[in-house]
Amino acid sequence: MAVQDALPGRVGSGGFAALNDQRVRGAIFQVLLVIGIISFGWWIIHNTAANLRAQGIGFGFDILFDSAGFQINQALIEYQETSSYVRVYFVGLINTLVVSFIGILLATLIGFIVGIARLSTNWVVAKAAYVYIEILRNIPLLLQIFIWYFAVLRLLPPKREAIDLGPLGLLNIAGWYAPKVIYGPGFPIMLSALIFGIVATFIIRRWAYKRQMATGEQFPVLWTGLALIIAVPIVSWFAVGILMKGAPLSLEYASEGNFGPRGGARVYPEFIGLLFALSFYTASFIAEIVRAGILAVAHGQTEAAYSLGLRPGHTLRLVVVPQAMRVIVPPLTSQYLNLTKNSSLAVAIAYPDLVSVFAGTALNQTGRAVEFILVTMATYLVISLVTSAFMNWYNSSVALVER
Amino acid sequence: MQKTILPLLAGAALVLTAVSASAATLDDVKGKGTLQCGVSQGLPGFSNPDSQGNWSGLDVDTCKAIAAAVFGDASKAAFTPLSAKERFTALQSGEVDVLTRNTTWTMSRDTDLGLNFAGVNYYDGQGFMVRKDLGVSSALELSGASVCTNTGTTTELNVADYFRKNDMDYEVVAFEKADEVVAAYDAGRCDVYTTDQSGLYAQKLKLANPDDHIILPEIISKEPLGPAVRQGDDQWFSVVKWTLFALINAEELGVTQANVDEMKTSDNPAVKRLLGTEGSFGESIGLGADWAANAIKAVGNYGEMYDRNVGPDTELGIDRGLNKLWSDGGIQYAPPVR
Ligand SMILES: N[C@@H](CCC(=O)N[C@@H](CS)C(=O)NCC(=O)O)C(=O)O
Numbered sequence: 001m002a003v004q005d006a007l008p009g010r011v012g013s014g015g016f017a018a019l020n021d022q023r024v025r026g027a028i029f030q031v032l033l034v035i036g037i038i039s040f041g042w043w044i045i046h047n048t049a050a051n052l053r054a055q056g057i058g059f060g061f062d063i064l065f066d067s068a069g070f071q072i073n074q075a076l077i078e079y080q081e082t083s084s085y086v087r088v089y090f091v092g093l094i095n096t097l098v099v100s101f102i103g104i105l106l107a108t109l110i111g112f113i114v115g116i117a118r119l120s121t122n123w124v125v126a127k128a129a130y131v132y133i134e135i136l137r138n139i140p141l142l143l144q145i146f147i148w149y150f151a152v153l154r155l156l157p158p159k160r161e162a163i164d165l166g167p168l169g170l171l172n173i174a175g176w177y178a179p180k181v182i183y184g185p186g187f188p189i190m191l192s193a194l195i196f197g198i199v200a201t202f203i204i205r206r207w208a209y210k211r212q213m214a215t216g217e218q219f220p221v222l223w224t225g226l227a228l229i230i231a232v233p234i235v236s237w238f239a240v241g242i243l244m245k246g247a248p249l250s251l252e253y254a255s256e257g258n259f260g261p262r263g264g265a266r267v268y269p270e271f272i273g274l275l276f277a278l279s280f281y282t283a284s285f286i287a288e289i290v291r292a293g294i295l296a297v298a299h300g301q302t303e304a305a306y307s308l309g310l311r312p313g314h315t316l317r318l319v320v321v322p323q324a325m326r327v328i329v330p331p332l333t334s335q336y337l338n339l340t341k342n343s344s345l346a347v348a349i350a351y352p353d354l355v356s357v358f359a360g361t362a363l364n365q366t367g368r369a370v371e372f373i374l375v376t377m378a379t380y381l382v383i384s385l386v387t388s389a390f391m392n393w394y395n396s397s398v399a400l401v402e403r
Numbered sequence: 404m405q406k407t408i409l410p411l412l413a414g415a416a417l418v419l420t421a422v423s424a425s426a427a428t429l430d431d432v433k434g435k436g437t438l439q440c441g442v443s444q445g446l447p448g449f450s451n452p453d454s455q456g457n458w459s460g461l462d463v464d465t466c467k468a469i470a471a472a473v474f475g476d477a478s479k480a481a482f483t484p485l486s487a488k489e490r491f492t493a494l495q496s497g498e499v500d501v502l503t504r505n506t507t508w509t510m511s512r513d514t515d516l517g518l519n520f521a522g523v524n525y526y527d528g529q530g531f532m533v534r535k536d537l538g539v540s541s542a543l544e545l546s547g548a549s550v551c552t553n554t555g556t557t558t559e560l561n562v563a564d565y566f567r568k569n570d571m572d573y574e575v576v577a578f579e580k581a582d583e584v585v586a587a588y589d590a591g592r593c594d595v596y597t598t599d600q601s602g603l604y605a606q607k608l609k610l611a612n613p614d615d616h617i618i619l620p621e622i623i624s625k626e627p628l629g630p631a632v633r634q635g636d637d638q639w640f641s642v643v644k645w646t647l648f649a650l651i652n653a654e655e656l657g658v659t660q661a662n663v664d665e666m667k668t669s670d671n672p673a674v675k676r677l678l679g680t681e682g683s684f685g686e687s688i689g690l691g692a693d694w695a696a697n698a699i700k701a702v703g704n705y706g707e708m709y710d711r712n713v714g715p716d717t718e719l720g721i722d723r724g725l726n727k728l729w730s731d732g733g734i735q736y737a738p739p740v741r
Contacts, residue, residue: 055495056634057517070559071566071575073549081563153590159549173591174549174574257547259537259594269592270576347554350578350587356554361577364488364555367516369495 048370063366064089064375070361072352074268085362092354093379099275099353100340100383106279107339108332111286116316118291129287136284142345144281149273149349156269159260170254170261175272177254177264186240186248193236194229201225270351274343282339286332293328294320325398333391337384354379428500428632428639429689432473437481440466441499444484444581447605448713448721449505449525458482461712462503465524465630465647468698469501472646472690477701486579488555491516494633501643502631505599507557512631521644523629524705525713526725526734528622529561530600532607535617537594542621546571551584551593553577558598561624585609599626604719641688649695651737652677653704655728660703663696676740684740695740705735 018024052059064085071081075091076098117129136144153173157163162170162177170177201224208219240248254264297320305315347356354376363372432438442450442462449460463482470480483499494502495517505527506512508520531542539545542565552558554577566573576593578584581602588596589610596603600622607613630647632640653659656674658666667678675681679692686692702708709726713719727733 052517054635055517056514057495058515069563070577071563071573073574073576081567150586150590153587153592158591159594258544259548262547347579348583350554350576350583352577356579360488360579361554361559364491365560367491367495367512369492 052370057367059368059370061371063368063371066366068362068365070365072357074266074271074352085358085366088362089354089358089375092352092357095346095352095357096340096343096354097383099271099278099346099351100343103275103278103282103339103343104336106275107282107286107335110279110283111335112290114283114287115290116294118287119294133284133287136281137288141277141281141342142348145274145277145345145349148277148280149270152269152273152276162261167251169264172260173269174260174266175269176267177261178267179251179253180263180265182250182252184244184246184248184250186244186246189240190233190236190248193233197229197232200228200232204228268351270346270349273349274346274351278339278342282335282342285335285338289328289331289335290324293324293326296327297323322398326395326400329391329395329398333388333395336387336391340383340387341380428636429473429642432500432639436474437479438466438470438473438501439481439483439499440469441485441490441493441502441504442466442482443504444486446505446581446602447608448601448717448719449605450482450484450503451605452482452484459712461525461708462505462630464702464708464712465650466501466503468650468702469630469643469646471697471701472642472649472694475691475693475697486555486581487553488579490555491518494518494631497633500632500639505602505628506631507599507626508629508631509557517634518631519634519640521630521632521640522647522737523627523735524647525601525628527599527601527626527628529558529597529624529626530603530622531619532588532596532603532616533594533619535615539619542619542623543569543571545573545595547573548594549574549576549592550595550597551576551578551588552597553581553584554579556598557624557626562597565623581606582609599628601628601713601719601721604713604721608718638689642690645684645688645740646694646698648737649677649698649740650702650705650708651728651735652740653695653699654706655730655737658699658704660699660701660707663699667696673739673741682741 019028049059066085067082068085068088069081072079072088072091074095076094077087077090079087079091114129114132117125118133120126120129156171156173159172159174162172165171165176167179169179201221204219204224205221208221212218237248252264254261256262301319301323302315305319306312310318343353344355346353347360350356359372359376363369366372440463442458442460445451446460450458450462451460452458463480466482467477467480471477473479483493485493485499485502485504490502490504490506491512493499501521502518503524505525506520507527508523512518513520531545533539533545545566546569550562550573552562552575559575559577562573562575576587578587584596584598585606587593596606598606600618603618607616607618610616630643632643652673653663656666656671656677658674658677663678666674667680669675669678672681676684678696679685679694683692685694688694691697703711706728709723710716713721715722723733725734727735729736
């Protein structure tokens, strides 16, 4: 380009000479391409609408505002049979996000543990990790989902009985009846106390870090932080309880019903089955990524750390893992994306995720395949792009800073 | 994964193909040499494969009758198992020529989904099944129960209406595949299994201990089940519609699988018209004169089909009830061939 720009524009005879100018030609091609893409898009839309009309099938997004008429068991936002398909969409979306998010956390945790165990010098631990990985990543996920779901169902007591988990509620085939949190009058005060504790901990942490850099003295940040985060809210709890005559938070447990326990906060077995299947399956891939990442850190690094007198735990945490992260993060991102997309297998075991309730039930009840599939595809695209963007940001924050 | 691919395929077909002026399914079917029918993934009495992959059932017989009417050969019928959720997309996208899959005729399906229902081969209604040891004897005692069902069905809409109308709460567990519904119900995940009553009789057979379960007396909806075709192809619509009518008329006229050949010489003009020895009714729908005779020869008349697949002497053992001919006190009634 630099060379091009330096050349004086050639003055030709007539307008066609402009075509010899690479920039003009480039621009013309760009414009043609845009026109081409737009007309292709227009043709697709027009053709689709015409085909649908010819087949007597309705088309239009206004259907989304009709009322759905069916029930969804796990709705984390207000939902009734009279709610619209738009609400079905959000119920499904939230369910997808919840199972994916918790699944990602769990898979990462298990994956790191198994990946590190795989490199353990303890033969049994290393072999156990190896067997875990080989079994879980070689059995189709759908099968694992069924195994987990029906295992969960078979292991738990029938609906009218339950395992008593004490303060944690009840557990039976219909799921976990966890205590439900009821907010009392003084709750905002409690919450402020908790936020204060957290903020104070962060400030202390920064101060302690600066001081350690300057003087080398360490400060017990962890213990001070815990004290702040736990003690301050507890004190305010009692203060509020006495002053406002009522606990800021209370727990509501499931009660006895005709068909087993009723009420409480429900965690459905469909959710548990899907979550376990997704997490354990994805963890087997993450474990291999972690192993590869750790092996990619030159052994000299460990030796250098040891010769500086760092203990193995510190060596792993301060020297090896931070460097391994650079290798681990990019493939980890695709595992996270996989887990999110795989969560759409939920329909097999009646977990009401986005694909199941929106691209499934709602699509089927209305017969509007084109509309519902378009919206669903766009949604997964956005979820994936956001996940990638976040992981790219994280990756650049752990990347080697070159000076 | 078939379930995700189907809507996409349908979408792609709708997006990319040019508008075809007349969709002549009959010519297509004749050209292919097979009739592709959408059926369930295994519902005894309606459409169920045996261990050799041979399909049988009332819906299967309906499909075979159409194949026999078109080709004179019932073995030209081929079956595509579809979940409740997949079925309409499969028909719309042309993957099947006719849907004979215990499908309820409703207004929205008939109008907005681009389908045409060719009649009713089984009058049904939705029911509930529960474990006997629950001690429940009426659906009105089900407040607070969890209910297992299939997604993409009228069932999940009716059950919502019913519980709402009676001001009872409930929890629905909706699976795509019927086998999972059965497995989850059998494992005890749900207190109630709800679907078409005929379906309850059929699925009950798949439970570990069928005798531990009862079907409650309430029928909460109208479920007229019948074959469906794509809108906009009147000729094909007529073929399917009149094949079904021919089977019902045959019962009324006393024509059976065994006597259909002798009946061709009957003096009764209605029988003659039906069996093609008088008039040119087959021709008017693009088929041969013996279209109805072939259909009856293949599967028998409607009554024979019923008795063989779902009637009192079968495993399902369902009384003929509403599905008796109008002349016997039921509501099965076909317009005359004339
Ligand atoms: N008639 C209802 C329900 C039909 C339906 O799907 N029933 C289930 C339960 S009986 C079924 O056919 N299952 C068998 C299968 O999915 O293969 C409708 O048309 O929506």
